[in-house]
Amino acid sequence: MAPAALRRRLNWQLAEVLSVTTETPTARRLRLAVHDWAGHAAGQHVDVRLTAPDGYTAQRSYSIASPPQAPHLDLVVERLENGEVSEYLTEELRSGDLLELRGPIGGYFVWPATAAGPVQLIAGGSGVVPFLSMLGHHRATRSEIQVRLLYSARTEADLIGTGELAGPGISTTLTLTRAVPPGWEGLRRRVDVTMLAEHTLAPERSPLVFVCGPTAFVETVAAGMLSLGHDQSRIKTERFGATGGP
Amino acid sequence: MSTPPNPPDRRLDINAAAGPLAELFAVDLTLATVQCDGCSNTTDLARYDVYADGPGLVIRCQGCDHVVLRYSTAGGRLRLDMTGTRLLVIPGG
Numbered sequence: 001m002a003p004a005a006l007r008r009r010l011n012w013q014l015a016e017v018l019s020v021t022t023e024t025p026t027a028r029r030l031r032l033a034v035h036d037w038a039g040h041a042a043g044q045h046v047d048v049r050l051t052a053p054d055g056y057t058a059q060r061s062y063s064i065a066s067p068p069q070a071p072h073l074d075l076v077v078e079r080l081e082n083g084e085v086s087e088y089l090t091e092e093l094r095s096g097d098l099l100e101l102r103g104p105i106g107g108y109f110v111w112p113a114t115a116a117g118p119v120q121l122i123a124g125g126s127g128v129v130p131f132l133s134m135l136g137h138h139r140a141t142r143s144e145i146q147v148r149l150l151y152s153a154r155t156e157a158d159l160i161g162t163g164e165l166a167g168p169g170i171s172t173t174l175t176l177t178r179a180v181p182p183g184w185e186g187l188r189r190r191v192d193v194t195m196l197a198e199h200t201l202a203p204e205r206s207p208l209v210f211v212c213g214p215t216a217f218v219e220t221v222a223a224g225m226l227s228l229g230h231d232q233s234r235i236k237t238e239r240f241g242a243t244g245g246p
Numbered sequence: 247m248s249t250p251p252n253p254p255d256r257r258l259d260i261n262a263a264a265g266p267l268a269e270l271f272a273v274d275l276t277l278a279t280v281q282c283d284g285c286s287n288t289t290d291l292a293r294y295d296v297y298a299d300g301p302g303l304v305i306r307c308q309g310c311d312h313v314v315l316r317y318s319t320a321g322g323r324l325r326l327d328m329t330g331t332r333l334l335v336i337p338g339g
Contacts, residue, residue, distance in 0.1 A: 009268070009272050010265070010268040010269075045261060047265035059265075061261070061262060061265060102265060102268070103265075105261070105264045105265050105268065106260075106261040106264045106274070106276045107274045107276055107277050108260060108261065108276035108277055108290075108292045109259070109261055109276075109292075214255070215255045215256070215257050215258065216255055219257075232293075236292070237259055237292075238259050238261055239257055239258050239259050240258065240262075241255060241256065241258060241299075242255030242256070
């Protein structure tokens with residue numbers, strides 16, 4: 001990212017909701033139009049702020065699901081138990097509504113298609129969202145870089161972005177932790193070191209490794225990748241707390 | 247045993263601090279390197295633990311748990327305490 005881009009002050013701006021669609025039983029995809037959007041890198045997020053009539057505000061961070069090339073901004077929001085912001089965004093929000101957001105934020109957990117070497121993505125639950133942007137960016141730039149995704153979700157119905165996980169040079173392994181449908185050909189257990197050894201790029205390939213999901217998931221995976229011999233400097237993590245687990 | 251002060255699931259990465267800190271900093275701190283004043287270790291701010299669910303934002307060293315940064319916007323005032331940071335380096339100058 002150019003130094004000039006680093007020195008842009010972030011302000012809250014209004015986005016118009018173009019559509020709200022059902023991504024999974026608990027997640028909605030918000031398609032937004034943002035006037036004068038500064039553009040984003042694959043993997044970045046935005047903060048969303050809600051203001052109640054009495055002035056009370058609450059804000060949360062959501063990863064951007066759409067690639068930089070898309071004409072709109074997609075967020076995927078998972079409804080959390082007692083989540084005051086996620087409940088509003090998934091249940092109340094309608095197309096035509098305005099939403100306050102600031103971004104794009106964070107130049108660390110990003111994948112510029114120009115980065116050298118293969119890429120290993122490892123997602124737990126809605127931790128796949130920033131990877132949807134990276135995979136879309138990979139397809140849009142016709143990148144020849146090898147990308148592997150290991151994605152863990154509770155059930156098949158909980159899988160986010162199922163139509164966006166493939167492409168030339170992209171290989172995806174799915175694992176379900178709670179229930180598998182008849183004829184399921186993917187894996188069927190929690191991610192462990194054995195699974196990482198068998199279904200991710202070997203450390204000898206020096207892949208750039210991105211791990212995103214609930215805190216416990218990310219820390220388990222990051223420790224597993226370190227134990228397999230991956231260099232810590234090649235592992236980037238994005239922990240999002242206790243909620244929304246795989 | 248009482249509840250530990252920092253239950254493991256509360257730990258987040260620097261991205262969670264980037265939006266709030268952008269209220270004060272015009273540069274992207276997610277790319278910064280920080281030397282911890284507690285143990286003198288120097289590493290990417292992305293390798294520190296962020297706690298964002300309290301009244302303020304707290305960033306701790308993964309090695310010695312020392313607080314390197316506290317930030318709060320309570321009461322309409324921005325407060326920044328970086329006594330735990332010996333040196334902050336940001337690329338792209």
